[in-house]
Amino acid sequence: AQSVTQPDIHITVSEGASLELRCNYSYGATPYLFWYVQSPGQGLQLLLKYFSGDTLVQGIKGFEAEFKRSQSSFNLRKPSVHWSDAAEYFCAVGYSSGGSYIPTFGRGTSLIVHP
Amino acid sequence: DSGVTQTPKHLITATGQRVTLRCSPRSGDLSVYWYQQSLDQGLQFLIQYYNGEERAKGNILERFSAQQFPDLHSELNLSSLELGDSALYFCASSVRRGTGELFFGEGSRLTVL
Numbered sequence: 264a265q266s267v268t269q270p271d272i273h274i275t276v277s278e279g280a281s282l283e284l285r286c287n288y289s290y291g292a293t294p295y296l297f298w299y300v301q302s303p304g305q306g307l308q309l310l311l312k313y314f315s316g317d318t319l320v321q322g323i324k325g326f327e328a329e330f331k332r333s334q335s336s337f338n339l340r341k342p343s344v345h346w347s348d349a350a351e352y353f354c355a356v357g358y359s360s361g362g363s364y365i366p367t368f369g370r371g372t373s374l375i376v377h378p
Numbered sequence: 379d380s381g382v383t384q385t386p387k388h389l390i391t392a393t394g395q396r397v398t399l400r401c402s403p404r405s406g407d408l409s410v411y412w413y414q415q416s417l418d419q420g421l422q423f424l425i426q427y428y429n430g431e432e433r434a435k436g437n438i439l440e441r442f443s444a445q446q447f448p449d450l451h452s453e454l455n456l457s458s459l460e461l462g463d464s465a466l467y468f469c470a471s472s473v474r475r476g477t478g479e480l481f482f483g484e485g486s487r488l489t490v491l
Binding site: 295304353360362 | 380382411420428436470477479485
């Protein structure tokens with residue numbers, strides 16, 4: 264069965280510092296991988312996705328992620344964090360079911376940004 | 379604004395009761411997904427519909443049911459409610475059968491007292 268592990272429940276960074284959020288997945292086939300962000304009181308918004316091709320993918324809001332098949336990882340990065348990036352971040356792996364890909368989500372990482 | 383509309387935003391009810399949550403997908407999206415978010419379980423996939431037909435089922439309880447109507451809106455029915463059903467219920471939609479790239483509504487927060 265597919266699964267996603269986000270080992271860090273909380274991460275605290277200073278504004279302007281770099282950020283890396285970790286994500287490891289378990290899935291037997293070629294994965295579809297996603298990062299979503301959830302601001303307080305909001306639904307989830309897609310930051311970026313990996314389906315195939317270049318293993319370094321660019322997303323919205325200056326985020327990028329790198330797919331490493333050998334490590335089963337899809338870590339999210341940002342070179343300089345802004346206070347508005349404070350939110351909950353979810354990694355997901357899409358598994359095939361009934362002709363669709365159903366995202367299975369990790370437990371999330373809460374990002375706290377200090378001024 | 380994702381274009382996915384969920385109603386009601388908040389709902390408070392008592393144990394044993396039944397509620398219906400409604401979702402309107404983005405214009406043109408045929409696929410609707412329901413997720414439950416709680417502190418205990420995180421984000422759990424419940425069920426997916428595509429153009430009116432059930433396509434995938436996740437950890438959905440027998441007390442819960444869903445359907446997608448010809449106009450593509452969807453409803454999630456929760457019955458015989460228990461305290462543990464208190465959660466945020468999200469609807470999401472995607473194009474065609476979906477690649478997992480979902481557009482989420484803002485959720486319906488259910489509190490069971």
